[in-house]
Amino acid sequence: MNLNPDILKHIELLVGSIGVILSLFFAIFLLSNRKQQPKANTFLALYLLAFSLRIGKSLFYNYFPIDPIIRNMFLGILLAIGPSVWFYVSLLKNPNKELRFKSYIWHYVPMFVVIGCCWFIPNDSGTISRIFYYSLIVHMAIYSSYSLFFLLKNKPTLASSKEVKIHKWLLFFVITTLIMLLISILISTRIIPYYLGIAFLFSVVVICFSIWALKNPFLFKLETEKYSNSSLNKSEAEDHILKLNQLMNDEKLYLDPELKLSKLSKKIGVSSKLLSQAINQIENINYSQYITQYRVEEAKKRLASEAFENYKISAIAYDSGFNSLSSFNAAFKKHTSITAVQFRKNEGKK
Template sequence: MNFSPEIFGQFELVFGCIGVTLGLFFGLYLLFLRNRYAQANIFLAIYLLVFSIRIGKSLFYSYYSINTSFLVIFLGLLLVIGPSLWFYSNFLRRPDYSPKLSFCILHFLPLVGVVCFSPLIPVNDDPGAWVFHFGLFLHGFIYCIVVLYQILKGRNTLYVQRDSAIFKWLVLLTIATMVMFTNYLLIFFLIVPYYPGGALTFSILMILLAVWAFRKPFLFKRHKNRYLNSSLEDVKITEYFNELSKLMENDKLYLDPELTLTKLSAVMDIGSKQLSQIINQVEHQNYSQYIAGHRVEEAKRLLADKKYRDYKIAAIAYESGFNNISTFNAAFKRFTNTTAIQYRQSLTT
């Protein structure tokens, strides 16, 4: 079936509007969302709102004439994308991240410069316009590369389910942003002669964001702070959790079937309520779920080890720190969506 240019133009307009609408909705929602990622959400909101406005302009570029100065300012909005992504990544990955306001403003000064000198900046077919356009896209691309490098560099410090989800989300968002900037470059240099292509790419990104929001709601949902009156600061929580993670990784305290919250808190020299708070706030799990997760990972390691090939499942369970087979079976199924027997069989096929 062949589509006429008019029909295809209507399709790209409708599909592009979906992305812009989703971007504006998520951006405004995140501005008023109050959860443990409130600071990070502000920069994600800026990212989404600015990108939505920029994409919205591109959708209607062919329908309305725009003053040259305003066109420069609309283009200059791209200078906000990179810094917003960079700050969002830092706030999301590092609970102790607290930059000075002057440092934040410094990253957004290029946009101020574009706004102030917009009448003097060449665009479209003006000589030297390519320098301005190339600078815009290079600026955002460099930020994306730095963010991706920081994410990958810190991968070994990410723990269990929550941080794994954040890692995947940030990689997805950063790569999608790089695709957007690459698409703009290809369009500008006429390698891809399709201006609204950025709108379609952005719409796909927004749909992925919506799907992710439903699958990983802890990044976006509201929640009441159970520990509002707690004396533990975010920096201390991070320090204690890092200590806890080292104990789990190096000393494997979870292998003790008699390990309790009280015993573990005594080892760390903090109160059991504080340790429970740390696990809950960082991992969004209770103590039992946290320990069971480590034990299941140990069981998976043993099931894959040739030395334990002849061990029965019950023996693997006890070697992993579980004190009864029924608890092991339930935990293994919950964390892996399969049984230990099926998991072992999958390793030999």
């Protein structure tokens, strides 16, 4: 069945516009709430603004003519993407890093230069025009590739769920950016003969960003709010968690269904209040959730092991530290998105 060209055109515009609108809204939200946001998010906002303006121009240009000078201005905005990727990654990985205006503004100088010279840059299918466009892609690719190298070289050393989530988010963010750059090249060389393909992809990416943000709201909150008057600094909290993780891995205390926070705090040598605070600050979860994740991982190991293939799921649940089958089922489904029965079947097929 062939779709009416007009209907297809409206669908293209609708889907492509979703990403632009969401991205602009997200960027404005981040910029308007800068005081309540980690400073890294200012650069995420710049990234979203630059991309949304560029994609918005592409959507508009597909239906209406745009003056070459205006097109060059929008192309120049792409030079804000690379630096924004790098500063967002580096600051989210190192939130205490001091960043002065002079240390980052020069990275954006090429953008201002290109926008200031947009009257003199040809915007046609000629050689100079194509070299100019590819140089923009290379500029973004260099920053994004270096950001990826930085992330791969600086994996979290502390077994913190929060640090791991931030690292995974940044990997997704950078790799997705590189994929969009690759698709831009494929479209410009007509290997992908679909001009709005990048707009469609951008909409999907922004929706994924939004879902990730909803699932991990700590990415958009200052962690100092809750414990602003506390004497426990981040270094001390990380030290407590390092000792706690070591204790859990060595002694498997989580197998005790009656395990209390007070028992753990005594073994580490801190008060229950400070240990609870350290778990909240570093892991971004409470004590109960912290213990539960160890118990679920233990259950997963046993369910996947041939040594326990004849054990009932209820027996594995109790042996992993859960004190009821219902709490085990709820926790397992929450952490793995599948039931224990399905997990065991999947492992048996491998």
